Amino acid sequence: MNAAPSLRIAFFTECYHPIVNGIVAAVDGLAGALRTRGHSVAMFTPRFPATSAGEEMQIYRMPSLPLPMPTEYRLTLPVVARRNRVTVLARCSLIHTHSPFITGWMGAHYARRFGVPLVFTYHTRLDRYAHYAPIDPDVARRLAAILTRTYANAADAVTVPTRDIESQLRAVGVTARIEVIPSGVALEPFAHVEPTPSGRARLGGNGPGLRLLTVSRLAQEKNLGLLLAMLSHLPDDATLAFAGDGPERERLEGAARAAGLAGRARFLGEVASEDLPGLYASADAFVFSSTSETQGLVLVEAMAAGLPVVAIEAPQTREVTKGAAHLCPGDAQAMAEAVRGVAGDGEEGRRLRELGRLTAQDYELTRIAGRIEGLYRELRREPLVPAAG
Incomplete structure (x- = not known):
């Protein structure tokens, strides 16, 4: 527990449960770690079908509408109940937003209205999602750059996971303060897990062939067709498991059948978070085909589990x-x-397993939460105290 006073933090995020992806995992992880450190974190997010407000869990759902495109995301209506404005937002120490869309602009509005700092985490390279927009992709990319620049420059500080992403934001005209603070991962579930026969079976069987794993939303920007092509260059007893779901699943399954890989490409659907560590541990290698990420939490999870990564x-x-x-x-x-070259007990595989576990420590969740808290207090001009953990 910190010696400094606890903070009241409001998160505004367009992307939250029941959606399952890296942003939701990052937001949930940070909120939980901050609460463990003694702070209050209220979550303001759109209402999805079959969800309701859960104030006992500090989740405040706002009205929303379906978007005019095939997507699970929602169009937030900029309405916060008066009671929540008075009892939650008016008492906040600061506001932390996780998207530059309507929900993010609501967070910016309330930060200015109540005179508290605004922190924005840049989770998504919007230019890589232009194919979802119902307009010309080049126009969508230009609009994404304008939106990113305008919103980021309205924040007191922007956090990004890498120097490369910082450079990309500077290139589109972001002049606001940028701090490189990656999203954290709770490493303990991955630390001591061992391979299991049931895990091997889910990945493709307990035979001698390579058992490969990727964990991803099944979507166009993830470049997953490349992994099917890769599988076709491996021995016939090698298998590849896709843990995750998404709009490209049907197309990918069809592509696997067309390529004669139907029995080797296994589509597991969404895998419960408590089952993922065992799945990582049971694989021979983790394969990662996306170039659209800002970070890629699954890379950290794979390294933490001691799984060699090919990306x-x-x-x-x-x-x-x-x-x-x-x-x-x-x-x-x-x-x-x-x-x-990396699967099995060869020298390169052993090197990657050992170095991966060490590298994953840099993303330990409590350590990252301490850095975020330090930024919060600096923006509030509070005396800094040593971070716990």
Whole structure:
């Protein structure tokens, strides 16, 4: 527990349960770690079908409408109940937003209205999601740059996970203060887990073949077709499990059947968070094809579980993994060769396992929460105290 007074923090996020993705995991993880440190965190987020306000859990759902496109996300209506404005927002120490859309602008409005600092975490490279917009993708990318610049410059501080992402924000005209603070991961569940026969079976069976794993939302920007092509360059007894769901699942399953990989590409759907550590531990290698991430929490989870990582070269992935992954060009055959080189008990595999566990420590959740708290207190011009943990 901190010696300094506890803080009242309001998170505003467009993306929250029942959605399952890295942003939700990052937001949940930080909120939980801050609460453990003695702070109050209220969550303001859209209402989704089959969800309701849960004030006992400090979750405040705002009215929303479906978007005019095939997506699980919602259009937030900028309405906060008067009671919540008076009893929650008016008493906040600061507001921390996690998107630059309507929910984020609501957070910015209340930060200015109540005279408290505004922190914005840049989770998503919006330019990489232009294909979802119902307009020309080039126009969508230009609008995304304008939105990002305008919103980020309204914040007292912006947090980003890597120096590369900081450079990207500067390139689109962000002049606000930027702090490089990655999202944290609770490492303990991954620390001592062992492979299990049931885990191997879910990945493709207990036979001698390679058992590969990727954890991802099944979406176009994740570049998952490359992994199917990679699988076709591996021996017939190698399998690849996709843990996650999303709009591209049907297309990917069809592509696997067309390529003769239906029995080797396994689509697990959403995997419960408590089951993920055992799945990582039971695999021979973790494969990562996305170049659209700002960080990639699953990279940290895989390293924490001691699983060798093979990933497509991207500046932010290189920065996150710090030499603890085998990075290769976006070529299926090159990726397959890399997998052969790291799976099993060879020297390169052992090196990546050991270095990965060490590298993952840099993302330990309580340590990251301490850095975020330090930023909060600095913005509030409070005396800084040593971070616990």
